Amino acid sequence: MSTIGVSVPRIEDERLLRGEGRFVDDLRLAGALEVAFLRSPHAHARIGAIDAAAALALPGVVAVIDGRETAAALEPMVFDIAKIVPEAVREATAPAVRVHPMPALPTERVTYVGQPVAMVVAESRYLAEDAVDLLAVEFEPLPAVVDAERALAPGAPRVETEWEDNEAISFAFERGDVDAAFAAAKVVVEESFRSHRQHPSPIETRGVAAGVDPQDGSLDVWSATQTPHLLRDFLARWLGRDPERIRVRAPDVGGAFGIKHSCYPEDLLIPFAALRLGRAVKWTEDRAEHLAAATQGRDQVHRIAVAADAAGRILAVRDHAVMNAGAFNLLGLVVPYNTFTHLLGPYDVGAFGFAMRVAVTNTAPVAPYRGAGRPEAVFAIERAIDRLARELGADPADVRARNLIGPEQMPYETGIVYRDGTDQVYDSGDYPELLRRAREVVERERFEAAATERRRIGVGYAIYTEGTGVGPFETARVRIEPTGRVKVLTGASSQGQGHRTTLAQLAAEALGVAVADVEVVGGDSAAVPSGFGTLASRTLVVAGNAVSEAAAAVRAQALEVAAGMLGAASYELEIEGGTIAVRGRPDATLPLGAVADFLTPFNPARPRGAPSELAAESVYRPGPVTWSAGVHVAVVAVDLPTGVVEVLRFVVAHDCGRVVNPAIVDGQIVGGVMQGIGGALHEEVLYDEDGQLRTGNFMDYVLPTAGETPEFELIHLDTPSPLNPLGVKGMGEGGAIGPPAAIAGAVEDALADLGVVVHRGPLGPSRVRDLIVAAAGG
């Protein structure tokens, strides 16, 4: 029986339910020292003298390391991805991208609140924090800039004094005659929409531990990272060591959502300290550090204009966006270019003009957060389409339906170059059907029936496309043990997505064994020589196909060897439940493990030249990305006197290609939607004008709770991707892409008679009240 498409219960649950998970902070490293950081209290300041004498005098303090020491040993950090601009991207959008090295610890200036300035290594975290209090650092505050548009204005304080301005990236694109389309249009809407800054905040913060082998000096690193192999390679280069003598493990990782995919100063500094001191060193981030210093997400403002004919057909879109990169432009085009390539989403639009400017500011660095530029794009275009519908006096869903790319247009070339340098082509999907099916189950009437003059009901839509399964590669190795157990080793690590189950299903399917006989090992750089990691909704597409290919190769190998053992031709054999059988000869069977056992080097009967183990490795290198899509519909209630918005029902019609484990897919969607609801209603990272963080704890940065869970209705439309053998598409991020736009549309709909326009979130009670009061004429 096939295991694909079956909600196999998760293999990873039992350990976690028993409290036997192993997260970085759970590891017990003999004699490990612990670290606390002194972090910048200023958004922008010159660093003067650092006096560590009192800290060093405290019993139990082993070392204080600051930028003067690290500057001599560690080059400023630069990530390869920040330097990548494919030629086709260059030709199409003429990007200017400033590579922006980040010192592990700064020597001259700090440029955001929370930036690490010095690290104290002590016998315990408690002592290390005591010592941080004893460090005397002279700071000379400098003018700071927080807002991206202000940072780009003439005369703004400069974040990097050697740059002539704060512009980190710019690019632009034009297709068709945009001006002519606007001139000919019957209806034009133009508005500014802001995707406010948010924080991914997984419940496990970051953590790094490192130990040095006293015999050979090899380095063991444990990090709550999404990309153990990339971190290993980064450490090898920055520490000047052989990658073979560095092993990076991501043990259990407690959620990530993008925030654990960068290499941080701490990822470099903890191993650096371990090497310098010759002892194990460990650091677990606390929540205050996490909210201040881990990367944040969103923070874009779009000036978007849409031109349409009288029937609501969109003739042209023009969008000028500004993004806030925070203090360091770490990852280059990744997020802003995603915004560009996802702006038009599922819509068939002729003329398109786009320009993006990215500014550095004195705030924490901004990097991918679940969706990585897509929710920002969707907020801009979907809000604009709602405005267009209002202008036309038409149903917003009808206006959307009128402009969708049809299934008959697939594969659909957008005329845009994707970030990997290939032409952007939607491989498959049926967007009108997704919308039709979502509309069928909105059940507006049920909620309208309970509406009152005070409590208004509104419905809002968001439709998105999502490029998923980006390369360059992922590695998988599949090995059959003599016991019959199957080991799957992969470079893709997990942060809760259930890969141990999903990838086991794929291996079981390809091999003909039970899922229970498959063990998946990920997150260990020693498991496979090369790997990439889990990010960008890529693991099922890239690692999944690698696992499937490697398992198929092992199966072929097993059948060939078994054919000799059973005196049959390999095409006469089949594998089911881990047993190889000859068709038509019920007595001729062989457990799969027996084939592996037969191949052991010490078996005298082993044929000459046969492999010495039953194993295969596959490196899957995908071509262009696969395109998932979804329609989100929010039904909300808005309480007029208090401004409280309640999401009552959330419909998701979704297409992520062939589904391997429906329960896991639904779990990813619902989890993503809830993050989106959090961002739509509550969550916002706030800095004051001087760059002081005002949302430094969970009382001020408010995550949604169980009490805010709406009823969910999920609809699947599974159009297989023609781009990979499994027909799968990625889906980890999709849930988070639509909610801010759909909820904004729903709130606007609920308040339609007041003429409220939602330009930004989060739609907490005070902002909604302000909108109501302003609409009522103050």
Added chain:
Amino acid sequence: MADPGGEREVRLVVNGVERVAAAEPRLLLSDFLRHRLGLTGTHVGCEHGVCGACTVLLDGEPVRSCLVFAVQAEGAELRTVEGLAGEDGELGPVQRAFHEAHGMQCGFCTPGFLISLTALLEERPGASEEELVDALSGNLCRCTGYANILAAARAARDQAAERA
């Protein structure tokens, strides 16, 4: 600054077993459990009492172990996630419900949810929907979107009500 010395013995019962370890007065109960007793199933997510990941039962009451000093728990009876399985080693009903309803993803917040729900159902086996939501609203989960956690809670409640 606190005196880093002054360690004293703290004696308490954890999951039915008497445990003794040294703690300075400022040591948090969460750190004591995790790093002195090696019971790392209790997780720490915020250290300011909001996320609920560190919830344990202290004399039967759910408390955030990051807001309690270890010395305050002297003589107390504690239950942690490690103590939720049955005597036969099988997963307990609340644990099973989370598995069956896919009420967990990364599993980091899960111990706190399990403890909060256990506390509620031991006191009110037939808890209402409102009581379930209320009891679980003090725990943050960033992965699941709560829908399956609530489904697991309802299933565990139905079983508890049947047993009661």
